[in-house]
Amino acid sequence: MSKRKSKESSSANGECISQVQRILRERFCHCYAAGKLFGIEHQYRHLLELLKRTTVHGESNSALIIGPRGSGKTMLLNHVLKELMEIKQVRENLLEVHLNGLLQTNDKVALKEITRQLHLENVVGDKVFGSFAENLAFLLEALRKGDRTSSCPVLFILDEFDLFVHHKNQTLLYNLFDISQSAQTPVTVIGLTCRQDILELLEKRVKSRFSHRQIYLMNSFDFKQYIKIFKEQLSLPAEFLDESFAQKWNNNVQHLSEDKTVQDMLQSLFHYSKDLRSLHLLLMLALSNVTVHHPLITASDLHEASKQYRMDSKANIVHGLSVLEICLIIAMKHLNDVYEGEPFNFQMVYNGI
Template identity: 40%
Template sequence: MCKRSLGDLDGSASDPRSCKKIATDRNHLLDVRRAKSLLLSRLNGKELPLKLYGLDNEYNKLYSLLKQTVTTGESNSCVIIGNRGTGKSALVRSVIRDLQATQQQSVSSSSNPKEQQQPFCVIRLNGLTETNDRLALNEISRQLFEEQQRSLTEQVEAEKRSFSSFADSFEYLLSLLKAGTKGSLPVIFILDEFDLFAQHPKQALLYNLFDAAQSAQNPIAVIGLTCRLDALDLLEKRVKSRFSHRQLYLFPSSNFGQFLEVAKGTLTLPEEYAASEAFNHSLDNLFQTPTLNSIVRRIYDINKDIRMFQKICFTAVHNLKPEAPFFDINDFVESNLEQKADAKIELLKEIALLELLLIISMKKLLEKDLTTFNFQMVYEEYKESLNQAKLNNRGFGVKLFKKAVAFKAFENLQLCELVCPIDTAGKCPKEFRMNKLMLEPAQVAEAVLKYDCSILIKKWATGAA
């Protein structure tokens, strides 16, 4: 049956060898798709890496802290501080994942309910989206409902309908969190962008959460994540008095070798994946090439943010296919060049030639130590340069545009925010209002070299004429 269907697919008689080859190709195709899905999920932040490099001590401390909340009902609070890209979110998610895995194992392996680890609820809030306490309350209620804690959520929704103000409903929800005992359902609050919650009026959310965690009733853990070293200084005295002052500091990779291992771990496949050994071996060889090492080294020297490397990896992962199941170094090189591209230079490549000539004229004024100028000064510089080129029999190949046409091009540059006015609109005519060029001379020169224009214009812009 299998042979006949496979033979019908390729239009030939059923052959065991061809059947095996087709099946192998199909399995290989599915493996590549599965590997791409995993790697893209890691790059998007949906999946965790295989290993957290250099965070063993921080992992053990946070795991022990949350395990006490989940198993013994001990409430805790902690703030994790570190630069962006140091692994704060990955650390918290790894601990939560391992606690949930331990809970499932205890449920499946133990027949005694007293020996089973108690289930817990995780509430995730972000200071970028929950910009006030009302939004935070709605998000807490929504996530409690998704965690299927219907008994608590239905009470909240029922009471909210009878309340006349937000303060009453907020107070009631927090009273529910305080009303339990150590045997109640543990709740873990994860506050991403913790410093933004400190900017809420009166810091009501933080005060009540820390107060609930301090009360020895319903087990609650509050974990804050922030990149600001002075985040605790933003807290009011009454909030600080209810905070446990536990702090975990995460630092960037201490050496380039460790950062290289973190980058490699982002693209490493687990052992249960088919052909993972060959894939990981090719990945090791790729990271030994000077080209990729220089790309990673540049990121390490700039800010040590692993997410910059992950942005470069998207193209290479996307181009994986059964015919080419391994990474190509050229994909990393091209993606790196795109990431390094200057947005202003790319914008200059799309403007009109007259607008480019005005930009070059402003660059010439900057070289004369004139940091601010008006349209009349720019047009005179533009006009003088064209006339001088004609006298030297080196015309730029363009005619001298009228002042009205040039002023329209000048206004387009203002709309693109390449030229910014520094004078307020008043009785002064538009062509005499002072402006400032929002580009560096080096950016102008680089953009002109990439622009499709005559060699004489390029020489004029770079000063090689």
């Protein structure tokens, strides 16, 4: 009997652990709009208000979201879009175009992608356009409703915005900002970038058409808030399937956050990099130690994770090699530079030492 009971409890535990892994991994790895936003409520309201004006009242607009890597730009935008989509009128009308500077490396490719995302490939067909502006105007015209009095609002989201600046004559940016100023179609252009000096990169004619609305994300929380975020990110939600396990887990997290050694470790991470992406990576490494036999995260898991996090992976590869082996690697590196990727054999490397 007792054997059966213990088997049952261990299988329930297994289920708990896999759910813990699933919930927390989703929280750490995805920019899902389901997670919480920390310290950027003001920016959230600002962006929401701005987008509402386009989508509900049909105004055109432009704005830049500026912040270092991992400061939550994409997350902020996803949250705002999720809230917007709860409005019926927006859900039915709004058209979104997502571009990324890393993918759309010139304006021709970008225009093709815009056409594809607006589902206008058939409308465009084999038409030849005189200029970029003409083509874009044609696309927006095609979006007008049957009675031609109103048009669907279009939201252009340009991730890695600074890369679009290098496109020839900044034609795409010029045209997007230009139509966001003229009243024909409600168009909003949102750029996401980590360059603080982005405005200086814009040509004069582009800059003058930009609304100069900028939303800054600066990771401006202090260490106290950082500990609070650590606690919240690691805690299980109230609707977790096994209430008693969730309580045990959350109590453990509370203890961890009060532990002096954990606090010291978090403090050094905080000084090294404040962004939550680093914190998530650390927690992810610690979480991967959690198993049925080791169901709660311990301080030593976190220390181990922090060691792994700081490890230089390249230096790690050469760690423990003999002097001769290191000499061979250096000779290989030289040969690689000389032959520019052409193959070479061991004799050549050996002669190179």
